[in-house]
Amino acid sequence: MMQTKIARNIWLGIENLLLHKLRSFLTMLGVVFGVGSVVAMLSVGEGASKEALEQIRKLGSNNIIISSKKSAEEEATSTQHSHMSIYGLTYEDYHRASESFKDIEHAVPVKLMRKDSRLRERAMELRVVGTTPTWFRLVPRELIAGRRLQQSDLDKQAPVVVLTEHGARKLLATESTIGQTVRIGGSQFRVVGIVKSEGGQAGSIQIPDQEIDAYIPIDVARVYFGDIFTKRTSGGDEREKVELHQMIVQVNNESKVEAVAEGIRRMLEQFHKKEDYKVSIPLALRKQREATKRTFNIVLGSIAGISLLVGGIGIMNIMLASVTERTREIGIRRAIGAKRRQIVYQFLIETVVLSTIGGIIGLGVGALIPLLITYFSGMVTVMTWKGVLLPLLISMTIGILFGLYPAINAAKVDPIVALRHE
Amino acid sequence: MAGAGASSNDREILRLEDACKIYQMGTEQVRALAGISVSFEKGSFWAIMGPSGSGKSTMMNILGCLDRLTSGSYHLAGRDVSQLDDDSLSEFRLRYLGFIFQSFNLIPQLTVQRNIELPLYYLGWEARQSAERARELAEEVGLGDRVGHRPTELSGGQMQRVAIARALANDPQVIFADEPTGNLDSATGEQILELLIKLNEAGKTIIIVTHEASIAKHAQKRLHMLDGLIDRIEGKSDDAD
Ligand SMILES: Nc1ncnc2c1ncn2[C@@H]1O[C@H](COP(=O)(O)OP(=O)(O)OP(=O)(O)O)[C@@H](O)[C@H]1O
Numbered sequence: 001m002m003q004t005k006i007a008r009n010i011w012l013g014i015e016n017l018l019l020h021k022l023r024s025f026l027t028m029l030g031v032v033f034g035v036g037s038v039v040a041m042l043s044v045g046e047g048a049s050k051e052a053l054e055q056i057r058k059l060g061s062n063n064i065i066i067s068s069k070k071s072a073e074e075e076a077t078s079t080q081h082s083h084m085s086i087y088g089l090t091y092e093d094y095h096r097a098s099e100s101f102k103d104i105e106h107a108v109p110v111k112l113m114r115k116d117s118r119l120r121e122r123a124m125e126l127r128v129v130g131t132t133p134t135w136f137r138l139v140p141r142e143l144i145a146g147r148r149l150q151q152s153d154l155d156k157q158a159p160v161v162v163l164t165e166h167g168a169r170k171l172l173a174t175e176s177t178i179g180q181t182v183r184i185g186g187s188q189f190r191v192v193g194i195v196k197s198e199g200g201q202a203g204s205i206q207i208p209d210q211e212i213d214a215y216i217p218i219d220v221a222r223v224y225f226g227d228i229f230t231k232r233t234s235g236g237d238e239r240e241k242v243e244l245h246q247m248i249v250q251v252n253n254e255s256k257v258e259a260v261a262e263g264i265r266r267m268l269e270q271f272h273k274k275e276d277y278k279v280s281i282p283l284a285l286r287k288q289r290e291a292t293k294r295t296f297n298i299v300l301g302s303i304a305g306i307s308l309l310v311g312g313i314g315i316m317n318i319m320l321a322s323v324t325e326r327t328r329e330i331g332i333r334r335a336i337g338a339k340r341r342q343i344v345y346q347f348l349i350e351t352v353v354l355s356t357i358g359g360i361i362g363l364g365v366g367a368l369i370p371l372l373i374t375y376f377s378g379m380v381t382v383m384t385w386k387g388v389l390l391p392l393l394i395s396m397t398i399g400i401l402f403g404l405y406p407a408i409n410a411a412k413v414d415p416i417v418a419l420r421h422e
Numbered sequence: 423m424a425g426a427g428a429s430s431n432d433r434e435i436l437r438l439e440d441a442c443k444i445y446q447m448g449t450e451q452v453r454a455l456a457g458i459s460v461s462f463e464k465g466s467f468w469a470i471m472g473p474s475g476s477g478k479s480t481m482m483n484i485l486g487c488l489d490r491l492t493s494g495s496y497h498l499a500g501r502d503v504s505q506l507d508d509d510s511l512s513e514f515r516l517r518y519l520g521f522i523f524q525s526f527n528l529i530p531q532l533t534v535q536r537n538i539e540l541p542l543y544y545l546g547w548e549a550r551q552s553a554e555r556a557r558e559l560a561e562e563v564g565l566g567d568r569v570g571h572r573p574t575e576l577s578g579g580q581m582q583r584v585a586i587a588r589a590l591a592n593d594p595q596v597i598f599a600d601e602p603t604g605n606l607d608s609a610t611g612e613q614i615l616e617l618l619i620k621l622n623e624a625g626k627t628i629i630i631v632t633h634e635a636s637i638a639k640h641a642q643k644r645l646h647m648l649d650g651l652i653d654r655i656e657g658k659s660d661d662a663d
């Protein structure tokens with residue numbers, strides 16, 4: 001009974017709006033765009049944060065990554081001929097770090113070098129990663145074939161290599177390749193496994209693995225390739241000595257990441273004359289991401305808020321005009337016996353119907369925008385229930401908020417005056 | 423009933439006692455009703471006459487619960503309504519009264535059917551029943567074939583018939599008509615008058631404001647107003663006051 005009555009009132013409201021189709025439609029547009037932008041904003045924001053979380057996951061949120069880099073002074077002198085730069089993390093740093101912090105669960109030393117590699121007649125340049133089996137704990141990637149590095153490989157200084165999916169595919173290495181020999185930088189390595197990679201860039205911090213990685217025991221890397229690298233540049237050969245290119249540290253508790261990072265920084269400061277290292281924390285990246293997301297949300301939120309406000313004012317404006325136009329109708333209804341609140345109700349229903357229909361259309365428009373964004377820019381967008389219900393709720397609220405004043409105005413109409421109104 | 427004066431009897435439906443309506447226009451006061459006492463019986467047919475500005479419409483608005491007195495009292499169906507609030511007055515209009523206006527006052531965007539249904543909507547009738555009653559009423563005023571039309575598609579006489587059908591929808595005790603034939607030619611006016619007479623014969627109390635003697639002569643009582651006061655009340659030629 002109650003429901004049929006509400007349904008009837010809503011239907012009467014729709015009928016009235018249909019009398020002025022174009023006007024109702026134009027009035028609605030404000031809400032359509034307002035709600036559309038809210039929906040689009042929410043789904044883009046949701047997508048961005050999902051993407052950010054995904055990147056953090058790849059980096060490991062409990063990890064600290066310490067990389068070697070040329071200090072600023074070194075950078076300035078290295079252009080000179082036949083100069084050898086010596087910089088970066090040392091084996092000593094690695095041992096010291098892994099022993100002096102009780103909150104460090106794992107630490108991995110990483111030696112990086114690019115080497116031409118050959119498997120039978122196939123050749124390509126691989127990034128050789130000299131490391132320990134712990135690497136695979138801190139950079140967990142799916143095993144495709146064979147096995148990962150083991151402690152015994154390290155102990156025996158076995159010339160074994162674990163290839164990465166992409167590199168393996170290029171070298172035509174398959175499951176049946178396990179056990180075969182690949183030549184890396186002139187030395188022979190036995191292929192023991194193939195793992196997936198998630199390579200790519202994550203903001204300023206590089207994801208630890210790349211798709212052309214080849215993992216070998218660190219001591220083997222040291223013995224076979226040494227610590228001195230020659231880079232061929234246009235100005236001639238450039239030589240540099242780097243013991244470790246990276247050190248990845250995993251802390252046992254997320255809350256201690258920053259403290260440990262600070263500790264490592266202080267420790268390195270003590271033993272390095274120049275600042276030839278960089279300590280970065282994925283966790284900090286996340287915090288930075290969250291901060292950016294907050295600003296992003298505030299900016300987009302205010303844009304959406306302003307367009308909703310404009311939409312609401314548009315509705316209010318039209319409803320005020322409509323009340324004036326329908327003064328006589330209001331007078332007639334009042335003379336017949338309509339109470340003030342029934343007049344308020346009638347006009348309020350019209351605005352709420354208007355804004356809600358606008359909201360539903362806006363939802364459609366707003367759902368389309370993220371699809372286009374994803375299609376053209378590849379940005380991830382996510383539609384959630386919250387992203388659908390919230391804008392609808394907002395549009396109804398807009399209807400009530402901006403419809404109330406015109407509706408109350410309508411109810412104030414004096415029937416005697418209204419009936420004389422021409 | 424409580425507060426009933428000496429002049430009341432059980433046939434009485436409306437009674438004004440020393441009714442004053444004063445409009446404040448800046449510093450000036452307009453006494454639209456300057457102290458009127460009059461009683462209307464159930465089932466009677468009154469014509470209110472008088473020169474322009476004498477207070478006829480003001481009196482109709484008071485009697486029709488559209489306006490409130492400045493002083494004095496007004497009893498409707500045995501209750502003092504002079505002190506009621508806006509909602510209660512609306513309720514009285516909805517249950518006891520019907521209105522017919524000079525300019526018809528139909529809602530242009532609604533069909534004849536919907537216009538007639540309007541009082542029933544506010545009375546909370548169900549859609550099907552009120553549609554049925556609206557059709558019956560349209561039939562009664564001779565517009566059974568026009569229920570789907572909009573008021574703009576009708577002649578003046580037809581519009582006034584719709585207005586009468588609408589005024590009848592809530593089965594009112596009293597029907598007020600402020601110059602119902604004012605916008606119609608005399609032949610059409612006669613037809614509308616006939617409808618009103620028929621309603622009166624069916625027991626409705628009818629009060630009309632009119633300038634035309636040819637209309638007024640059909641009323642049982644003619645109340646002549648002058649400057650916000652009752653000038654005189656005439657009965658039908660046989661029982662002159
Ligand atoms: N809202 C108002 N404010 C001020 N004065 C008013 C108002 N309504 C009516 N009056 C005054 O009250 C007096 C009576 O007006 P009313 O409308 O009752 O006259 P009437 O007898 O119906 O006249 P007519 O035959 O022209 O319709 C007039 O002097 C009019 O100017």
Ligand SMILES: [Mg+2]
Binds near residue numbers: 478
């Ligand atoms: Mg008048």
